[in-house]
Amino acid sequence: xxxxxxxxxxxxxxxxxxxxxxxxxxxxxxxxxxxxxxxxxxxxxxxxxxxxxxxxxxxxxxxxxxxxxxxxxxxxxxxxxxxxxxxxxxxxxxxxxxxxxxxxxxxxxxxxxxxxxxxxxxxxxxxxxxxxxxxxxxxxxxxxxxxxxxxxxxxxxxxxxxxxxxxxxxxxxxxxxxxxxxxxxxxxxxxxxxxxxxxxxxxxxxxxxxxxxxxxxxxxxxxxxxxxxxxxxxxxxxxxxxxxxxxxxxxxxxxxxxxxxxxxxxxxxxxxxxxxxxxxxxxxxxxxxxxxxxx
Amino acid sequence: xxxxxxxxxxxxxxxxxxxxxxxxxxxxxxxxxxxxxxxxxxxxxxxxxxxxxxxxxxxxxxxxxxxxxxxxxxxxxxxxxxxxxxxxxxxxxxxxxxxxxxxxxxxxxxxxxxxxxxxxxxxxxxxxxxxxxxxxxxxxxxxxxxxxxxxxxxxxxxxxxxxxxxxxxxxxxxxxxxxxxxxxxxxxxxxx
Numbered sequence: 001x002x003x004x005x006x007x008x009x010x011x012x013x014x015x016x017x018x019x020x021x022x023x024x025x026x027x028x029x030x031x032x033x034x035x036x037x038x039x040x041x042x043x044x045x046x047x048x049x050x051x052x053x054x055x056x057x058x059x060x061x062x063x064x065x066x067x068x069x070x071x072x073x074x075x076x077x078x079x080x081x082x083x084x085x086x087x088x089x090x091x092x093x094x095x096x097x098x099x100x101x102x103x104x105x106x107x108x109x110x111x112x113x114x115x116x117x118x119x120x121x122x123x124x125x126x127x128x129x130x131x132x133x134x135x136x137x138x139x140x141x142x143x144x145x146x147x148x149x150x151x152x153x154x155x156x157x158x159x160x161x162x163x164x165x166x167x168x169x170x171x172x173x174x175x176x177x178x179x180x181x182x183x184x185x186x187x188x189x190x191x192x193x194x195x196x197x198x199x200x201x202x203x204x205x206x207x208x209x210x211x212x213x214x215x216x217x218x219x220x221x222x223x224x225x226x227x228x229x230x231x232x233x234x235x236x237x238x239x240x241x242x243x244x245x246x247x248x249x250x251x252x253x254x255x256x257x258x259x260x261x262x263x264x265x266x267x268x269x270x271x272x273x274x275x276x277x278x279x280x281x282x283x284x285x286x287x288x289x290x291x292x293x294x295x
Numbered sequence: 296x297x298x299x300x301x302x303x304x305x306x307x308x309x310x311x312x313x314x315x316x317x318x319x320x321x322x323x324x325x326x327x328x329x330x331x332x333x334x335x336x337x338x339x340x341x342x343x344x345x346x347x348x349x350x351x352x353x354x355x356x357x358x359x360x361x362x363x364x365x366x367x368x369x370x371x372x373x374x375x376x377x378x379x380x381x382x383x384x385x386x387x388x389x390x391x392x393x394x395x396x397x398x399x400x401x402x403x404x405x406x407x408x409x410x411x412x413x414x415x416x417x418x419x420x421x422x423x424x425x426x427x428x429x430x431x432x433x434x435x436x437x438x439x440x441x442x443x444x445x446x447x448x449x450x451x452x453x454x455x456x457x458x459x460x461x462x463x464x465x466x467x468x469x470x471x472x473x474x475x476x477x478x479x480x481x482x483x484x485x486x487x
Contacts, residue, residue, distance in 0.1 A: 052480065058364070059336040070337065088336035089364045090461065098481040107458045109340045122481060130343045130451050131458070134475055142481045162475060168455030169343075170440045178474070 046116035046123070051097045053077040058091025058106070081115045087131070098122050099144035100157075105132035105166075113149065121145055134164040134178075152189065153204040158182045176201030331369035335359055338369075339457070345450030351394035352450065353403060354378065356457050361410050363461075383409045401426025401444025403456065404433045411460060438463060 053073055061070040062077070062085045073085070073093065086109045087093060093104045097115060099122040104110055108131020114123055121143040126133065128150045137146045139159030146157045150167040153175065157163050160181025167173040175185045177196045186193040187204050196202055332338035338359075342352055354374035358367050361381060367373050371394040375384060384390040386409060388402045408415065408424040413436070419428040426444045433439040438459050440452075448456075462468070 054477075059334050061334065061336045086336045086340040088334060088339065089359050089457075091336065094475075096480050099479055101475055101477055101479050103475050106461070107339045107454050109343060130454060136475050136477070136479070138479050138481065142479075144481075168458070169449055169451035170455050 046118040048081060049098050049115045049117055049122065050078040050080055051083075051095045051102075051112060051115060053079065053093060054096050054101075055092070055094040057093070059088035060091050060093045060104075061086050079112060081112055084109065084111045086110075097124055099124060099142045100135050100137040100146050102126065103134045105134070107131050108133065125149060128165060128167055130168050132164065132166040134162060136161045136179075137163065137181075139181075150204075153185050153187045156184045156186070158184065172203060172205045174201060174203040333368075335364070335366050339454050342450040343454050348398045348403075348448045348450050348453040349394060350389055350392040350396045350398060352453060353398045353406065353448075354389060356453055357383065357406060357410055360457050360460055398448045398453070399426075399444060400439065400442050400446050400448055401430050403448050403453070404429035404439055404444075407433055407438060407456065407460060411464060436463060 053075055056073055056075050060073040062073045062079060062083055063070045064080060065082050066084070070084075070086070079085070079095070085093065085095075085104055087104055087106055090106050092106065095102045095104065097112075098117075109129035110131065110133060111127040111129070113125035113127040115125075116123055122145070124144070124146045126148045128148055133148060135146070135148070135157065137144060137157040137160055139157075144157075148155045148157075148163075148165045150165060150173045151169075152167065152173045155163065155165050155175050158181065160177060160183055161179030163175075163177050163179075163181070163183045165173065165175050175183065175196060177183050177198055177200060180198055183196045184193055185196065185202055185204070189204075189206070194202055332341055338355060342348065342356070345352070348356075351369070351371040351374075354371055355367070355369060358365070358374045358377055361378070361383065367377060375389065378384045379390070383406065386402075386406055389406060405424050405426050407413070408419075408429045413424075413429075413432055414420055415424065415428055415432040419425070419432060422428065430439065430441070430444055433456075434441045439456055
């Protein structure tokens with residue numbers, strides 16, 4: 001049995017007090033450490049930019065900052081950093097944000113979190129409360145750092161057209177790319193990042209592994225329009241050309257944890273289809289980049 | 296002691312079933328002096344922050360959805376009258392509910408099926424749009440997320456449902472990818 005002596009109690013109290021003090025003080029010390037030295041590139045003051053409203057359809061309202069009144073938005077209105085925008089039923093709005101064109105879709109609430117030019121680079125942060133937005137981002141002629149932040153993930157754009165984001169509390173976020181380019185999506189909860197190429201989309205819904213495999217490998221989810229009949233039956237299963245799950249890839253493969261594909265055996269005469277580079281992205285329009293099978 | 300455990304279990308089950316039957320009835324009480332949203336943009340934006348959607352929210356959102364943007368304001372009785380004229384009411388809930396009563400997923404799904412004319416599968420056609428069948432059908436069409444029929448609907452969830460329902464009605468899919476054309480102003484300035 002451990003007996004507490006007075007000196008042990010004193011040491012514990014001192015340790016606790018020092019911990020509390022250390023937890024309370026960093027806020028005061030941190031700014032001094034974060035300040036860049038004079039002459040460094042980080043000390044340049046950012047130039048504030050404005051977003052110009054190009055098109056308005058339906059009821060669109062905005063306020064310049066939190067606590068101010070919402071006013072209807074018309075084409076030609078300029079919006080500054082910190083402004084909020086909300087759209088009504090079937091209302092749309094196109095914003096020219098210097099490095100990008102952003103279309104705010106119906107039933108959306110969005111805030112311009114950051115819009116400034118720093119060291120020649122245009123930094124844009126759109127904070128999406130709920131709704132949908134789509135964007136064209138110019139990266140070739142402007143140095144740009146464009147991101148759309150939802151409550152669950154951040155979409156960063158690397159030179160692209162028709163990047164789109166949707167978020168609602170019940171369904172979570174969905175992210176995709178309609179045109180050329182590349183977008184990255186980083187999940188706020190897990191910190192995991194994935195990329196979407198043209199025609200791909202992803203979401204930030206967390207699923208248990210069994211459910212994820214079920215969605216990927218059970219014969220369900222590829223639209224038939226982009227696949228020929230041979231591709232449909234390429235893996236000996238119906239309505240999908242996804243590669244077989246590990247449990248069905250023969251000896252040496254990972255164990256089959258699902259148990260639902262037991263009746264669907266791989267045809268040994270057929271080659272194994274190449275696995276897709278990104279596990280999370282799903283095909284949006286049936287163009288999955290796979291070559292036509294030669295058999 | 297022998298009767299104590301079953302009694303506790305019965306009390307626990309009774310409290311659970313009572314909680315399921317009356318989903319957070321007090322959560323949706325409006326605060327005194329709360330202003331009624333004037334425009335549809337204000338209505339949906341403020342609805343997105345509400346933890347629970349009420350019957351009056353549901354009626355107003357459904358009127359906007361069915362009428363494709365027509366706004367009757369926050370008059371609950373006028374909204375119900377309008378829905379009754381369109382044949383969406385009576386539905387077994389909204390036609391008799393008070394304005395602050397909580398909307399549940401099953402009730403909302405049933406209203407949605409009647410509003411959009413969703414007929415469903417065999418059992419729903421035979422037995423009518425019962426909340427459970429209606430919710431399954433709406434989940435199948437990606438209009439709503441799956442869940443218990445007695446679970447309350449969040450404000451943001453109702454906004455999402457209205458958004459997806461309108462996309463589904465106009466484009467046939469809730470996953471409409473918008474198309475944008477043009478160049479941002481910065482790109483035009485950068486060209487020599």
